[in-house]
Amino acid sequence: MGKIEGNTQVEDCRIKNMTSNLKALSAFIAFLLILPALSIADQMRVVRVIDGDSIKAIINGEEVSVRLVGIDAPELPKKKDLPGQPFCVKAKEYLANRILNKVVDIKFYGMNRNGKLLGEVFVNGININLEMIHAGLAEVYRGTSARNLDIAIYRDAERKAKGSIQGIWVLRDQYFSPWDWREIYR
Numbered sequence: 001m002g003k004i005e006g007n008t009q010v011e012d013c014r015i016k017n018m019t020s021n022l023k024a025l026s027a028f029i030a031f032l033l034i035l036p037a038l039s040i041a042d043q044m045r046v047v048r049v050i051d052g053d054s055i056k057a058i059i060n061g062e063e064v065s066v067r068l069v070g071i072d073a074p075e076l077p078k079k080k081d082l083p084g085q086p087f088c089v090k091a092k093e094y095l096a097n098r099i100l101n102k103v104v105d106i107k108f109y110g111m112n113r114n115g116k117l118l119g120e121v122f123v124n125g126i127n128i129n130l131e132m133i134h135a136g137l138a139e140v141y142r143g144t145s146a147r148n149l150d151i152a153i154y155r156d157a158e159r160k161a162k163g164s165i166q167g168i169w170v171l172r173d174q175y176f177s178p179w180d181w182r183e184i185y186r
Contacts, residue, residue: 136167
């Protein structure tokens with residue numbers, strides 16, 4: 001009987017691996033389907049701002065999730081009983097005021113491990129990702145940088161925002177990075 005249970009566990013593991021592989025394959029196929037449209041700005045309209053660094057956009061008639069590359073904004077609460085970070089709502093509102101329901105240009109840098117497209121968002125030639133940092137409503141993303149992203153300009157913008165003591169930087173020693181926040185509250 002132990003042998004039957006062992007086989008069932010192996011089969012469950014295989015099914016989980018297949019499901020994971022199918023999700024990754026689906027995300028990759030979706031990316032390939034929208035790839036031809038990525039250079040056509042009039043097909044990219046922001047339809048939802050999820051938080052200070054994630055949006056939904058319509059590209060070639062398809063809704064896709066886009067993570068603003070190079071930045072990390074304060075985290076909104078993930079559950080009703082958990083707190084959000086200071087400035088999380090302000091970051092979301094600031095981003096929404098600049099891009100929601102607007103046609104934008106997005107320079108893509110591949111996908112993250114969650115299947116979201118990584119991109120720099122531009123409105124009238126203005127890099128919105130950098131604007132979030134300049135406004136003190138996001139920090140430079142602490143994880144691995146996207147390939148070919150000029151992270152130095154993001155670090156310079158963060159240094160200037162810290163120096164002007166605005167947004168998240170008014171918290172000074174009380175500031176807690178979204179990177180660290182996720183480790184505790186997820």
